[in-house]
Amino acid sequence: MTGTERLAALRARCAAPPAGDEAAAAAVTARQARLTKPPGSLGRLEALAAWMARWQGRALPRLERVQVLVFAGNHGVAARGVSPYPAAVTAQMVANFAAGGAAINQLAACAGARLRVVPLALETPTADMTEAPALAPEEFLDAVDSGAAAMDEEVDLLCLGEMGIGNTTAGAALAAALFGGGGDWAGRGTGLDEAGLARKRAVVEAALARHPEARTDPLEAARRLGGRELAAILGAALEARRRGVPVLLDGFVCTAAAAPLARLAPGGLDHALVAHCSAEAGHRRLVEALGQRPLLDLGMRLGEASGAALAVPLLRAALACHAGMATFAEAGVAEGAP
Template identity: 70%
Template structure:
């Protein structure tokens, strides 16, 4: 859904030249909201969500007939430093669990009436250990971005994005620290449940990676390449392609937020087509959400990943659309409006 790109500079240009929100469609939603049988603004964020969907779908009446959940999976070389209590083999095992229908996201996607797709990226070949080298070389990074971009399908009404990858909260913390500053302790959390010794190892790994790639820290795309992962690069590509296709999307938790943060650094408003589905229990997610200007829809103490929070937020958007489309106006209901 986006033109070809051969270099990071090509990709940068695509990140800077973005289509905009359809304000006419959003204004039509606001005009209808003013006629419905309720006090003005009384449905709170549901009203804003209806207008947001309409503006990106370019429809006066938003709809959610085709909702998709895409989960990207990848492995990370930094796991050799003991940053996770789980071995890297768990990523492939969880991908198999997704395929068998046994994961939380399978149940939540079904409740959301959404199609689930899982996209594994090079599970047998993890990224380089980013303490020793860039996580990805430029061709590998661009290929992962393209894989993500190619997942965007015409006609999608709403996209939910998520990830799976042992070690990826370490990569996410490193990206956040590189883009927004502060020491490793500000951004590193317990991820899948590491103990105190594991937390210290994780902090040391992020600190070492930031020192190793100091020269790249001024360029958000180089930060994504040097400190990220295949699945994070795919998330960036999917988010960028969704913007070019004007597909609204829901981001999941900390890893998703970090993966798309380079886009926000490259261009103001780059994430206007995205909403943050939830704030996770990962320690740094609240501050990253604030840095990105994203207000979460849910706060349930979740930290699972795999698009679980994004899928769980879909019924909220369905409620927004149902109220907007189905409520009667004051005139239709014979109810007196404001005087």
């Protein structure tokens, strides 16, 4: 298949995402109404159970196989001083993940999830997006395919995250292209001072000016302004939709990476929830633009799927209540009783 054919096939998949199983979601809602509690008293836990049912296609959802995928990539724009850390830190952190020493290792274990870290051509940073598209068409498509291929064969829930020095700059540029605005989407990332923040915002503005096509084409925005790890997140989220797997998105960069799916088709990201609101500037604004409400808000801004993994026990609690509580009839409790 040629690159043109591959891109056309990707567009077609993005434009026609499979629908959720509304019958499964309705069955959850009907059971919730019979459980020994006042109607709606478990709040969002009830909605979460129905959301899992809708996107797993099961009236009784399960969380036996939870996977955390962290994609890592390097960015040419990092050479412009948009991060206080050098690009070499990306590979160093990947080694730390492999050794079990990062926060995501601990949080994935707490969540009962299998962690997989996927480095993507760390020795070959993307092009500087202020000078050229971050990725050539074939590079972009290969990264999308890598994301799809990284999923386990059997998955009940997928948590997505990333690692890459300079990628909050890419995320800010992508968010601006998709939802309007400019350098105001950029925040301090891993700890920029005022001069660094001003430099980062100028870089975002320069990238947007260099790539006007990104304002009108979400896939071109992802290719020209993103990176390999962002493209892989898009590919994994799209594959999860095809396979009937609900998704938890991590912070700002991860949400921006998946956001083109919401722009390419109505409801294109309905199978994915934003797990937490990052402290990174722009994330709350991005979440609101997507019409979502984060599950958690703990002031975190680490990345590496940490917020997504942290939300898994919340989904387990929602499922435990849904599956384990007795109905009024089973408990011998009169319906409507306090």
